[in-house]
Amino acid sequence: GENVEQHPSTLSVQEGDSAVIKCTYSDSASNYFPWYKQELGKRPQLIIDIRSNVGEKKDQRIAVTLNKTAKHFSLHITETQPEDSAVYFCAAIDHTGNQFYFGTGTSLTVIP
Amino acid sequence: EPEVTQTPSHQVTQMGQEVILRCVPISNHLYFYWYRQILGQKVEFLVSFYNNEISEKSEIFDDQFSVERPDGSNFTLKIRSTKLEDSAMYFCASSGQGALNEQFFGPGTRLTVL
Numbered sequence: 001g002e003n004v005e006q007h008p009s010t011l012s013v014q015e016g017d018s019a020v021i022k023c024t025y026s027d028s029a030s031n032y033f034p035w036y037k038q039e040l041g042k043r044p045q046l047i048i049d050i051r052s053n054v055g056e057k058k059d060q061r062i063a064v065t066l067n068k069t070a071k072h073f074s075l076h077i078t079e080t081q082p083e084d085s086a087v088y089f090c091a092a093i094d095h096t097g098n099q100f101y102f103g104t105g106t107s108l109t110v111i112p
Numbered sequence: 113e114p115e116v117t118q119t120p121s122h123q124v125t126q127m128g129q130e131v132i133l134r135c136v137p138i139s140n141h142l143y144f145y146w147y148r149q150i151l152g153q154k155v156e157f158l159v160s161f162y163n164n165e166i167s168e169k170s171e172i173f174d175d176q177f178s179v180e181r182p183d184g185s186n187f188t189l190k191i192r193s194t195k196l197e198d199s200a201m202y203f204c205a206s207s208g209q210g211a212l213n214e215q216f217f218g219p220g221t222r223l224t225v226l
Contacts, residue, residue: 031212032212034214034215036155036217042219043203043217043218043219043220044155044203044217045217046214046215046216049214051212089154089155091155093212096168097210097212098160098167098168099157099160099168099170100145100147100157100215101157102154102155102156102157103154104153104154105153105154
């Protein structure tokens with residue numbers, strides 16, 4: 001099955017700086033890669049996703065890049081704010097289209 | 113905005129007991145999922161469900177687990193004989209167009225097995 005690795009496990013940045021979280025996946029047939037934000041004690045919520053037919057997608061301060069050849073994708077948050085502090089999970093959908101594989105999560109702390 | 117709901121928010125049970133976790137997906141969604149998250153760890157896929165049958169299940173989803181859509185609104189996860197290691201947060205999710213589109217997560221049920 002798919003194996004998704006995520007790093008770093010923790011990340012601290014100063015407010016206003018950028019944060020980058022990286023994930024790799026193993027199944028070359030995976031074609032959908034969402035990113036979820038999970039605040040403490042709350043449900044995961046989708047913040048951005050990308051499909052394999054595009055290399056980059058941006059939504060205001062958040063962007064995701066995908067390198068299918070290298071099988072990695074990254075989340076970029078610019079101009080970070082304290083409310084960006086949360087755990088971020090990447091995920092990849094396997095070739096059957098029925099299973100999500102989550103990364104191990106990155107705990108992001110934005111220091112005011 | 114419609115949301116996935118789950119009940120109860122917290123369930124405490126004795127080892128060996130059966131538990132049923134309940135979910136109400138978003139009303140026009142057709143694809144349903146259960147995940148679990150052991151405290152401090154990643155979210156793990158358990159099962160996906162479509163058209164009244166299981167589409168896919170993970171290794172975690174053994175014979176002790178079952179899912180059901182007993183009516184047009186509820187989606188349940190049953191654990192027949194709970195074990196200590198079943199203690200986790202269980203999330204239900206639903207999607208309108210399948211797994212290649214956004215899945216909306218419920219708030220979770222925290223299961224504690226004593």
